[in-house]
Amino acid sequence: MNKRRIFTNRWIIVIVLTLFLMFYQLPFYISTPGMAKELAPIVNVEGGFREEGSFSLTTIRMGKATIIQYGLAKLNDYHVIYPEEQIRPEGETDDEYNHRQLHMMDSSKEQATVVAYTKANKDISIEYNGVYVLGIVEGMPAEQHLKVGDRLFAVDNLEMKSSEEFIKYISQMQANDIVTIRLERNGKPMEVDIPLGVFQNNVDDSEDDRVGLGIQLVTDRKVKVNPKVEIKTDEIGGPSAGLMFSLEIYNQLVEEDITKGYKIAGTGTISYEGVVGRIGGIKQKVVAADGSDVEIFFAPNEEGKTRTDKNGAPILTNYQEALEAAEDINSKMKIVPVDTFEEALAYLEQLEPKK
Known part of the structure; x- marks a missing residue:
């Protein structure tokens, strides 16, 4: 009887321990x-x-990460572990994080639409409705004066149509300079x-420390196009699909x-001016694309400039990282570096149609 009880207790301990390892975060x-998700079913012009x-x-x-997932990630080059504070600011809830990711996706779709319609010489108009505070950096001056949701419409009596204008103006100033903000x-x-x-x-000790107010801004634009376009992204978040959109x-x-019959994937943010920007997780995206039999992969080139971290170690460009991953997994994909939408388009235009 005692042996049976001991046996039962051991199994209970094993089950509890297993559940703990599987679910404790x-x-x-x-x-x-x-x-790699095809865009034709998602984008409809x-x-x-x-x-x-x-x-x-x-x-x-x-x-x-659970304990088991953490352990397995240590054994896989393409499973990357991040401290929680690198992904989500302290105090940010799951809902706030998801909202931020979906908002960045919405901005990415809008930027891609402006770039594509402008290049195709199609009917497009943009109405500016102000610059809004999307986030505030803890410990920076804005924390004491501004709130998320504030609409900023002038700095030092200069009216601002976009966040880019605001950032450009502030970037010319020095620490402790005082700016007057008019807001609603x-x-x-x-x-x-x-x-x-x-x-x-x-990130980069080779640059001087930047100055600013400590705010994340978003421009409230109303973009109208003809013909209409609908982009259904559901729960996909983040800005990294801008180039492909x-x-x-x-x-x-x-x-x-311009596909010329090829399966083409890639990644990179896109600005309203068509500049392709750096993204995170590109090695994992190369693996994802290779698993979907993609033939051509566009990667942000960052003008080929390699930076250094605080210890002087080089930080590879997205293109260099993508090349490393493709070689490591023996991928047959062609990895193509791009700095702008125009460069990606020029590459595709010179391709011979697939036979």
């Missing part, structure tokens, strides 16, 4: 290769042209004086099929 996030090949966005999977909060106009603070630069939209707007 550590203060880390783990990202893993996701998938009214009356748009069809394509023989395909454009795809690439994703990574991100989630809180809950429908009430206000004016505040704010000194500029110094951001602690923890712009190529898919453009391809549906013009008669020539």
Whole structure:
């Protein structure tokens, strides 16, 4: 009887321990290769042209680490572990994090639309409705004066249409300079004086510390296009699909099929001016694309400039990282470096159609 009880107790301990290892969450996030998702079913330009090949966005999977997942990630080069504070600011809830990711996706779709319609010489108009505070950096001067949701419409009596204008103006100033901000909060106009603070630069010691107010801004634009375009992204978040969105939209707007019959994927943010920007997790996205038999992969080139971290170690460009991953997994994909939408388009235009 005692032996049976001991045996039962041991099994209970094993079950409890197993459940603990499987479900207890550590203060880390783990990202893993996701998938290459074709954009034709997602992007729909009214009356748009069809394509023989395909454009795809690439994703990574991100989630809180359990003890077992943490251990397995240590054994896999393409499972990356991040401290929680690198992914989500302290105090940010899951809902706030997801909202931020979806907002960045919305901005990415809008930027891609502007780039594609402008290049295709299609009907497009942009109405500016102000610059809004999307986030505030803890410990920076804005924390004492501004709130998320404030609409900023002038700095030092200069009216601002976009966040880019605001950032450009502030970037010319020095630490402790004081700027006067005119804003609207809950429908009430206000004016505040704010000194500029110094951001602690923890990425590149070769640059001087930047100054600013410590705010994340978003421009409230209303973009109207003809023909209409609809982009269904559901729960996909983040800004990294911008380049691929712009190529898919453009391809549906013009008669020539720029895929030339190839399966094409890639990654990179896109600005309203068509500049392709750096993203995270590119090695995992190369793995995801390779698993979907992609033939051509666009990677942000960052003008080929290698930076250094605080210890003087080189930080590779996205293109260099993508090349390393492709070679490591013996991928047959062609990795193509791009700095702009125009460069990606020029590469595709010179391709011979696939036979």
